[in-house]
Amino acid sequence: PARFSRGPTARRRRKRVRPIRCPALMSTSTTIRTRFAPSPSGHLHVGGARTALFCWAYARQHDGVFLLRIEDTDQKRSSDAASMAFLEDLKWLGIDWDEGPEFEGCGGGANGPYYQSQRLDIYNTYLDQLLESGHAYRAFETPDELDDARRTARAAKKNYRYDRAALELDDATVQAYLQEGREYVIRLRIPDDVDVVIDDQVFGEVRINTRELDDFVIRKRDGFPTYHFAVVVDDALMEVSHVIRGQEHLINTPRHVLIQDAIGFDRPTYAHLPLIVNPDGSKMSKRDKDKALRKHVREHNITSATSVPEDRWTWWLESKDHQLEFEEAQSLARELQIALPEINVDDFRQTGYLPGVLINYLALLGWSPGDDIETFDAAFLIERFGLDRVNKSAARFDRDKLLAFSLDAIQALGEDEFVPAFKAHVQAWHPEFLDAMDDGSFDILARANHGRSKTLESTVESSRFFIAEDDDIEYQTSKAVRKALVNGEPSGYDHLENLRPVLADLADWSAPSIEQAVEQYATAHADGKLGKVAQPLRIAVSGGTVSPAIFDTLAILGQRSVLRRIERCLAQRESLWVA
RNA sequence: GGCCCCAUCGUCUAGUCAGGUCCAGGACGUCAGGUUUUCAUCCUGAAAACAGGGGUUCGAAUCCCCUUGGGGUCACCA
Numbered sequence: 001p002a003r004f005s006r007g008p009t010a011r012r013r014r015k016r017v018r019p020i021r022c023p024a025l026m027s028t029s030t031t032i033r034t035r036f037a038p039s040p041s042g043h044l045h046v047g048g049a050r051t052a053l054f055c056w057a058y059a060r061q062h063d064g065v066f067l068l069r070i071e072d073t074d075q076k077r078s079s080d081a082a083s084m085a086f087l088e089d090l091k092w093l094g095i096d097w098d099e100g101p102e103f104e105g106c107g108g109g110a111n112g113p114y115y116q117s118q119r120l121d122i123y124n125t126y127l128d129q130l131l132e133s134g135h136a137y138r139a140f141e142t143p144d145e146l147d148d149a150r151r152t153a154r155a156a157k158k159n160y161r162y163d164r165a166a167l168e169l170d171d172a173t174v175q176a177y178l179q180e181g182r183e184y185v186i187r188l189r190i191p192d193d194v195d196v197v198i199d200d201q202v203f204g205e206v207r208i209n210t211r212e213l214d215d216f217v218i219r220k221r222d223g224f225p226t227y228h229f230a231v232v233v234d235d236a237l238m239e240v241s242h243v244i245r246g247q248e249h250l251i252n253t254p255r256h257v258l259i260q261d262a263i264g265f266d267r268p269t270y271a272h273l274p275l276i277v278n279p280d281g282s283k284m285s286k287r288d289k290d291k292a293l294r295k296h297v298r299e300h301n302i303t304s305a306t307s308v309p310e311d312r313w314t315w316w317l318e319s320k321d322h323q324l325e326f327e328e329a330q331s332l333a334r335e336l337q338i339a340l341p342e343i344n345v346d347d348f349r350q351t352g353y354l355p356g357v358l359i360n361y362l363a364l365l366g367w368s369p370g371d372d373i374e375t376f377d378a379a380f381l382i383e384r385f386g387l388d389r390v391n392k393s394a395a396r397f398d399r400d401k402l403l404a405f406s407l408d409a410i411q412a413l414g415e416d417e418f419v420p421a422f423k424a425h426v427q428a429w430h431p432e433f434l435d436a437m438d439d440g441s442f443d444i445l446a447r448a449n450h451g452r453s454k455t456l457e458s459t460v461e462s463s464r465f466f467i468a469e470d471d472d473i474e475y476q477t478s479k480a481v482r483k484a485l486v487n488g489e490p491s492g493y494d495h496l497e498n499l500r501p502v503l504a505d506l507a508d509w510s511a512p513s514i515e516q517a518v519e520q521y522a523t524a525h526a527d528g529k530l531g532k533v534a535q536p537l538r539i540a541v542s543g544g545t546v547s548p549a550i551f552d553t554l555a556i557l558g559q560r561s562v563l564r565r566i567e568r569c570l571a572q573r574e575s576l577w578v579a
Numbered sequence: 580g581g582c583c584c585c586a587u588c589g590u591c592u593a594g595u596c597a598g599g600u601c602c603a604g605g606a607c608g609u610c611a612g613g614u615u616u617u618c619a620u621c622c623u624g625a626a627a628a629c630a631g632g633g634g635u636u637c638g639a640a641u642c643c644c645c646u647u648g649g650g651g652u653c654a655c656c657a
Contacts, residue, residue, distance in 0.1 A: 039657055074656055143655060150654090159581050159653075185655055203584065204596095212582050212653085220655040227657045251583055251652045272584095274650095279590075281649070361591095364606095368592055372605045391592080393585050394650060401591065401607040411620080452619045462618085480617085522616095534616035546618040 032064030033241045036097075037231065039071045042326055043344035044086035045286060046397065047246060047276045049093060050362045054273060055244045056095045057363075057378070057385040064241070068100030068107065069234055070115045073224045089345040093355050094378055099238075111238040116230045123225040126233055126263055127186055127218070135262040136218060138184040139166035140177055161214035162187065186219040188229075188259060196254040201271035201387040203247075208254045216255060232256045236265040244271045244387070247394075271387045274366045275394040284397055289333075289340045290323045296338050307331040342399075352425055352456025353402070357409045361402045365395040375408060407454045418453075419446040425456040433460070436467035441556045444511070448552035465542040466556055470564040473543045475576055480545045484535035485569075486577060490525070492536030493573050498525065499533060500566050503559070511555040518551070540569035 034055040038048055059066035070084075087103045090096075099109025113119055130136035139162075141149075146162075153160035167189070169177075177184070190210050198206040218229035225233070235243060250272040260267055278284045296302070297317075304313060308328055316322050324332065333340045342348050348358050359378055368391075369376070369384045376384075410418060423446065426433045434442065445463060453459040465473060475481070485492040499521060506517055518533060526532040534550045541562055547553045554562050 037657090041657090071657060077656070139655095146655085154580095157580065206583070208583065214653095217655050222655080224655090226655070231657090247584080248651060249657090252657095254583095274585085277650080283650090364591065366591095370593070372593075374592090374606055388596095391585095395592090396590060398590050398607065404607055407620080449619095451621090454619080484617090518616095529616085531616045538617060542617095544617090548618090550616060 030239075030241055032059055032062035033067065033239055034059045034064065034244055035067045035069055035235065035238065035240050037069045037071050037234075037245075038086055039074065039077065040084055040086075041077060042083040042085050042286075043346045044089040045284070045344050046348075046358075046362060047284060048086070049089070049345050049358070050276060050365060051244065051246055051273055052090060052095055053093070053359060053362055053381070054367070054385065054390075055242075056097075057381045058242060058244060058387070059098075060382045061385055065098045066096075067109065067111070067238060067240070068097040068114065069238065070101060070117075071227065071230065072115055072117045073220075073227065073230055075222055075224060085346065089349075092349060093345060093359055116225070116234065119230070119234065120223065120225075122237070123219070123230060123233055127225070127229075130188070130218075130262055131186065133262075134189065136186050136188050137167055137215075138174060138178075139187050139215075139217075140169075140182050140184045141166070142183075162216075164215055167215075183221040185217045185221050187215040188218050188255075188262060189215055190258050196257050198250075198253045198257065198270060200250065200253075201242075201269060202274075202390045203250060203272055203392060206250065206253070208251075210254075210258070213254060213258075218259065228252065228255050229259060232259040232263075232265065235268055236260070236263075240268050242271060243268045244273065247272045247275050271390065274391055276365055277394050277396055279396050279398065281394075281396065284343065286343055287323065288343055289329050290320075292338065292340055293324065293329060293332060293336075294320070296336055300336075302336070305332055305335055307335045350429060350457065352458065352460070353406050354409050354421070354456075357402070357406045360409075361405050365397065366391050375405070403454050410453050410455075411451060413450075415447055415450055418450045419443060422446045422449070422453075422456055422459065426460060429457070430460050433463070433467055437556075441558070444552055444556045445548075448548035448556070452548065462546065465544075465547070466553075470561050471568065473541075473565055473568065475539065475569060475572060476544045477576060478545070481539055482577070484539055484545065488532070492532070492539070493570060495521075495526065495533045496536050496540055496566050496570055499537070500563065500570075503554075503566070504563055506559070509555065509559045511551040514554050515551040537566075541565045 036052040036055050056066045091104055097106045099111060100107045100114045102108050150160045190213055194210050195207050200206055217226050219225050253270055276284050316324055342351055356377055360376060363381050367389055370389055449459045502517055502521055522528055522530050522533050538547050538550055539545060541557055
């Protein structure tokens with residue numbers, strides 16, 4: 001059967017060129033300006049981190065500007081838990097910003113202020129203009145009234161839309177209400193029955209009819225603008241050319257376009273990013289930590305905790321909407337000895353992931369370079385990133401794959417890079433290691449773990465026995481331990497008995513020297529089988545069957561501790577196996 | 580429920596826009612071997628997907644329609 005070849009040139013790797021659809025971009029060579037606009041609610045979560053990463057990479061690729069804006073128009077939220085910890089997180093990831101809040105050499109800029117709460121005058125100017133032109137109007141319904149209306153609609157299985165009652169109010173009535181001091185919101189008057197067409201760089205053309213929308217609120221009764229209004233005004237004034245954000249905003253975009261049209265702003269180019277979800281497909285959010293805690297508490301019938309005051313505890317259990325504060329959750333998790341799911345960038349930092357690993361993995365969630373390259377750095381991302389290669393479907397966050405990336409990255413590090421990185425992590429989160437160990441031992445510990453570390457933190461955890469008191473080592477009684485210690489003739493215990501004086505007489509306590517002595521012993525007394533003596537030694541000093549290479553392990557521990565632990569292990573020879 | 584969006588191995592994805600190079604490629608995970616003083620690493624190999632149904636076409640993972648499934652959103656939160 002004939003195949004229709006189009007010749008070798010036509011078969012060349014296809015070019016991914018998409019027509020530029022935004023008219024504004026065709027006319028001039030405006031600089032690319034992207035922005036990341038978080039609300040100040042603590043640490044950056046991975047979804048936000050990826051959005052920031054893509055915005056940043058896109059701006060850097062085009063020698064454009066990446067700016068940061070703080071969306072703090074919710075007075076309730078901003079007042080109690082306002083935290084700018086995400087600035088730290090961005091920095092740690094290596095994401096810098098040209099304009100925005102000033103922090104460690106980043107920020108500043110001529111388009112500020114970059115806090116929305118400081119831009120109220122600006123919003124009010126446009127609000128007045130809209131009121132004046134009839135594009136917006138005051139509405140006096142109370143939140144309770146609206147809630148009732150919504151409930152009624154819901155009960156009747158109808159979709160609620162604001163009924164525009166306030167639009168019917170004549171000027172005199174409005175003036176009278178204002179005189180009385182009635183509180184009001186401002187709503188945008190949207191056009192009837194028109195299709196709003198969004199030309200999204202990722203999702204393509206999205207069309208929504210204004211019948212599906214209603215006259216939404218653009219200024220709240222507290223005088224603050226709603227998100228929709230502030231975002232549009234700021235993006236326009238800050239000359240943002242590309243709005244790159246999460247998919248949850250795709251459906252908001254028609255509202256934004258309507259505001260732009262009412263004021264007369266140009267449209268930026270829009271690109272919405274697919275969601276990042278949990279392995280089970282549920283939305284990945286900060287609430288997952290709370291959920292994990294609740295689940296544990298319920299399953300184990302825990303009725304109180306010392307780390308959470310009783311009134312807080314009761315309040316927390318009252319409703320799923322009552323969330324523990326970040327610190328409370330952390331300390332409760334510590335108390336209950338459960339690991340909270342990593343959600344925030346800072347969680348991954350604490351777990352000992354390298355920032356480059358997180359960047360690399362996150363970049364692959366919803367985007368790929370198109371060939372089989374999976375391991376890359378930020379420079380590669382900046383070079384290759386493109387909105388046209390962003391996927392449309394939600395991506396599940398797979399910790400196993402992240403872990404594999406982490407292992408690869410750690411292995412790829414030179415020892416002269418790994419040791420200081422590990423040391424910095426230990427210093428930050430587990431300084432007790434540095435107190436308990438001299439520099440030489442710590443250095444051997446780091447090197448001995450280099451090739452087998454999945455994360456910096458996992459290495460710390462598996463290294464606990466190194467800094468334990470000699471007399472605190474607990475010996476496991478698993479099958480594997482029994483086999484290594486008890487079985488055989490001579491048994492592991494016998495070998496330990498014989499090896500103790502050999503090690504005690506060793507003048508040079510270094511790994512090679514220990515190795516020589518033990519190997520000599522193994523050749524003479526264990527048919528040259530190192531495993532016969534290495535395992536008992538390992539158990540004697542660590543309590544279990546897992547450790548770094550045995551000679552490194554012994555060298556790190558030091559002669560005195562090793563001898564002491566062997567003695568203790570032998571002392572328990574009879575008592576340990578009574579059962 | 581209305582509206583909007585999405586759909587390739589268990590997972591992340593390549594391939595889809597310009598149909599034939601695809602009995603579908605890579606990675607993680609899984610399984611089976613091997614190396615190793617333990618664990619891990621490392622090496623080799625295997626199983627594993629075009630959601631279903633209709634079209635269009637000489638030819639469909641790729642284009643169209645329907646169904647199904649999943650997600651987003653319906654606040655004076657952002």
